[in-house]
Amino acid sequence: MSDGGGSDDEEMFELEFPTSTVVQQEQGQPIHFNTAAQADGFALKPNPANDVVTLVSTFSGEASVEIFDLSGKQVAQHRFTEGDLMELDVSRLLPGVYLVALQSAGKASTQKLVIQR
Numbered sequence: 001m002s003d004g005g006g007s008d009d010e011e012m013f014e015l016e017f018p019t020s021t022v023v024q025q026e027q028g029q030p031i032h033f034n035t036a037a038q039a040d041g042f043a044l045k046p047n048p049a050n051d052v053v054t055l056v057s058t059f060s061g062e063a064s065v066e067i068f069d070l071s072g073k074q075v076a077q078h079r080f081t082e083g084d085l086m087e088l089d090v091s092r093l094l095p096g097v098y099l100v101a102l103q104s105a106g107k108a109s110t111q112k113l114v115i116q117r
Contacts, residue, residue, distance in 0.1 A: 041109035042102050048114035055086035059104035067113070068099045090115055 042057040055065065060082060067076040067088070075093060080086050088100075090113070098113045 041107060042111065044100060044111055044113050047112075048116045049090055050115070050117055051089070051091040053088045053090055053100075053113065055088060055100070055102065057086065057102060057104065059102065059107055061105045063102055063104040065103075066101045067093070068101065070097055070099070 041059055042055055044053050044055060047053065057063065062082060063080045063086065065078045065080065065086070065088065066074055067090070069075050075098070076088070076090070078086075078088060093115050095115050095117050098115065099110050100113045101108065101110045
């Protein structure tokens with residue numbers, strides 16, 4: 001807010017956060033899947049994450065997963081073959097926001113991943 005004496009250059013932004021759906025419980029804890037992420041080809045759980053992230057994909061076949069920091073620098077890369085449990089060890093990543101890119105069978109999708117400890 002301005003006191004009337006100067007200009008107010010502040011802009012307001014409205015942010016939308018996708019909803020999530022509880023699909024099952026594991027050891028008494030609900031597992032949330034981002035419904036928008038599933039429509040895009042994969043979901044990350046848990047997200048925010050700490051040490052290990054499981055990638056649940058609708059893609060089939062071999063998959064290449066790359067993790068980028070927000071400056072665009074690749075910080076990790078993983079390859080999976082069909083049938084692999086797609087778990088990503090993110091324990092060495094610093095807390096923050098990352099982009100996870102999945103490529104499989106000519107399809108590609110990207111999701112946001114938050115690391116917090």
